[in-house]
Amino acid sequence: MKTAQIDTYSTINWKTIRNQFPVLQQEVNGKPLVYLDNGASSQMPQPVIDRLNAYHSNEHANVHRGIHSLSQKATDAYEATREKVKDFINAGSLEEVIFTTGTTDSINLVAHSYGRTYLKEGDEIIVSQMEHHANIVPWQMIAEQTGAVLKVIPMDENGNLMMDAFHAILSEKTAIVAIIHVSNALGTINPVEEIIEAAHAKNAVVLIDGAQSVPHTKVDVQALDADFYTFSAHKMCGPTGFGILYGKKELLNKIPPYRGGGDMIDKVTFEKTTYNDLPHKFEAGTPPIAAGIGLGAAIDFLNEIGMDNIAHREAELLEYATKKLSAIEGLRIVGQANQKASVISFLLDGIHPTDAGTIMDKEGIAVRTGHHCAQPVMDYYNIPGTLRASISFYNNEDDIDRLAEAIIYTKEFFV
Ligand SMILES: Cc1ncc(COP(=O)(O)O)c(C=O)c1O
Numbered sequence: 001m002k003t004a005q006i007d008t009y010s011t012i013n014w015k016t017i018r019n020q021f022p023v024l025q026q027e028v029n030g031k032p033l034v035y036l037d038n039g040a041s042s043q044m045p046q047p048v049i050d051r052l053n054a055y056h057s058n059e060h061a062n063v064h065r066g067i068h069s070l071s072q073k074a075t076d077a078y079e080a081t082r083e084k085v086k087d088f089i090n091a092g093s094l095e096e097v098i099f100t101t102g103t104t105d106s107i108n109l110v111a112h113s114y115g116r117t118y119l120k121e122g123d124e125i126i127v128s129q130m131e132h133h134a135n136i137v138p139w140q141m142i143a144e145q146t147g148a149v150l151k152v153i154p155m156d157e158n159g160n161l162m163m164d165a166f167h168a169i170l171s172e173k174t175a176i177v178a179i180i181h182v183s184n185a186l187g188t189i190n191p192v193e194e195i196i197e198a199a200h201a202k203n204a205v206v207l208i209d210g211a212q213s214v215p216h217t218k219v220d221v222q223a224l225d226a227d228f229y230t231f232s233a234h235k236m237c238g239p240t241g242f243g244i245l246y247g248k249k250e251l252l253n254k255i256p257p258y259r260g261g262g263d264m265i266d267k268v269t270f271e272k273t274t275y276n277d278l279p280h281k282f283e284a285g286t287p288p289i290a291a292g293i294g295l296g297a298a299i300d301f302l303n304e305i306g307m308d309n310i311a312h313r314e315a316e317l318l319e320y321a322t323k324k325l326s327a328i329e330g331l332r333i334v335g336q337a338n339q340k341a342s343v344i345s346f347l348l349d350g351i352h353p354t355d356a357g358t359i360m361d362k363e364g365i366a367v368r369t370g371h372h373c374a375q376p377v378m379d380y381y382n383i384p385g386t387l388r389a390s391i392s393f394y395n396n397e398d399d400i401d402r403l404a405e406a407i408i409y410t411k412e413f414f415v
Contacts, residue, residue: 009309017305018394020045031364034399034406039184039212039343039390040368041234044298048237051297055290063289064263064280078289081296082279088299089229090220091246095278098252099287102243103211104134106230107178109245109282110207111138113258114228115176121147123175126204128153128161128190129380130183133373135209139178148175155380159186159335167198174204181213185374185388186335187318187343189213196225205251211235215392216314216341218307221246233291238298242291245282252278259284305393313393314342321391321400328407334386342391345372348411353385356410360387363406 018024021043026033035043055077061070063078085097100106115138119125125139125148143150151174153166170177177199182189192208199206207228213219215236221229226246233242257264257275261284266274275281302310321344325331330349348356357369370385371378378385389403 008306009312012305012309012313014313014393014396017045018396020047021394022046022049024394028364028366029362032402034365034395034402036389036391036395036399036403037366037368038215038392038395039235039372039388041240042215042237042392043394044237044239044294045301047301048239048294048297052239052290052294055293059293060289062286074289074293077293077296078287081292081299084296084299085244088303089214089244089246090222092222093249096246096249096252098245098247098279098282099292100230100243100245100282101241101288102232102234103132103209103230104243106228106243106245107134107207107209108138109258110228110230110247111142111178113255113282114205114251115139115142115148116145117255119143119146119148119175122173123148124151124169124171124173125149126151126153126166126169126174126177126179126199128166128179129155130159130161130186130188130190130374130377131178131180132184132209132211133375134211135178135180135207136376139176152376153179155188159183159188159337161188161190163191163194166195170198170202170204172202174199174202176207177204178207178209180209180211181219182210182216182341182343183335183337183374183377184212184343184390185372185377185386186337186345187340188335188337189339189341191339192226193224200225212341212343215302217311227251233295233298236295236298237301238295239288239291241288242295249278252282257281257284261285263287310393314391317391317393317395317397317400318342318344320397321389321403324400324404325389325407328404328411330411331407334381334383343388344391345386345388347383347386348407351410351414353387355414356387356407359410359413360403360406363402363409365403365406367403 061074063075210231214231229246234240264284334345353369368388
């Protein structure tokens with residue numbers, strides 16, 4: 001993702017930043033690790049690890065429940081993350097930031113809670129050909145239960161959504177449009193502004209799956225006018241098990257809780273239970289407290305570098321990698337959309353991606369192989385899967401050179 005003017009960019013020492021990621025300092029199979037599976041999960045820098053250690057060592061207690069000091073300390077630290085997330089994505093209020101266990105959980109919350117309440121037979125849910133399974137399956141489940149119908153925006157050979165087809169599918173029957181912001185399988189950056197505006201003109205509600213966008217570029221949910229926006233902590237230098245659902249307050253107030261239990265209630269009797277206010281109405285049970293606090297530290301870390309700088313660095317690395325890989329004979333890049341994030345999916349002539357990935361692992365290169373939880377994308381190209389290098393700001397040109405060398409070695413291995 002390219003951005004405009006970056007004032008501080010030239011002053012950033014990317015090597016120092018990289019050195020803050022202890023996991024990157026190791027050898028794998030006797031070779032220095034080159035980690036290029038950031039789309040699946042990014043690594044945690046030392047300040048995030050330190051914050052987790054500090055919490056576990058000195059601050060652990062349950063949140064929202066205790067009058068005692070330790071519980072209040074944990075609650076303050078945990079709730080501070082809500083404030084950081086609100087600012088990070090420019091949500092309108094803290095009530096609009098719902099803590100979940102990840103993107104999958106966030107989408108399921110909307111599908112089950114909003115979908116089951118408001119969808120009726122014949123309503124249409126629009127998704128795209130390039131969705132992650134997390135943004136397909138929950139909608140299929142809800143469609144089955146409600147009689148709603150799933151419609152799919154097709155894509156072209158380069159991995160661009162066919163926007164004419166989208167506008168043609170969109171109608172008064174469209175109730176929900178659920179779209180991936182950045183494709184994890186292809187790197188395509190989708191024109192979500194146009195999608196949201198057109199959907200709203202038909203009174204449809206829009207959910208954007210931002211799992212691959214929030215870690216890599218500045219996202220402003222109010223400027224986008226997204227109704228729901230979802231992402232995961234573990235893809236943005238934070239811990240696993242934690243994620244965010246942003247939702248517009250008026251919509252969140254309109255829908256019932258998804259899970260029942262402690263924390264999400266106002267008053268419980270056997271006759272009737274009333275629910276807590278936003279955002280707690282959707283947060284039943286003891287949450288992953290440490291992971292939430294870790295996300296706060298991850299946001300601090302990203303903010304210190306600056307999301308515009310991160311986007312710029314990743315665009316540079318994507319350009320470098322695309323050039324380097326395109327020069328390799330017999331390598332085909334799958335997904336060459338007009339707007340791309342730092343993901344390169346590729347195939348090697350005559351070599352199964354899993355076999356290639358295994359040899360590359362022996363060279364210390366961690367890339368993803370398979371369908372990337374996007375089987376409809378693989379079906380479209382009629383391929384079993386791809387190899388995928390997903391690049392983060394803490395990667396560097398050496399990593400890309402090592403990737404290219406490993407690809408050439410792999411090709412020779414299979415001759
Ligand atoms: C675009 C996209 N959506 C959803 C998900 C699911 O995220 P999680 O497994 O953190 O719930 C992923 C994870 O790879 C993703 O890339």
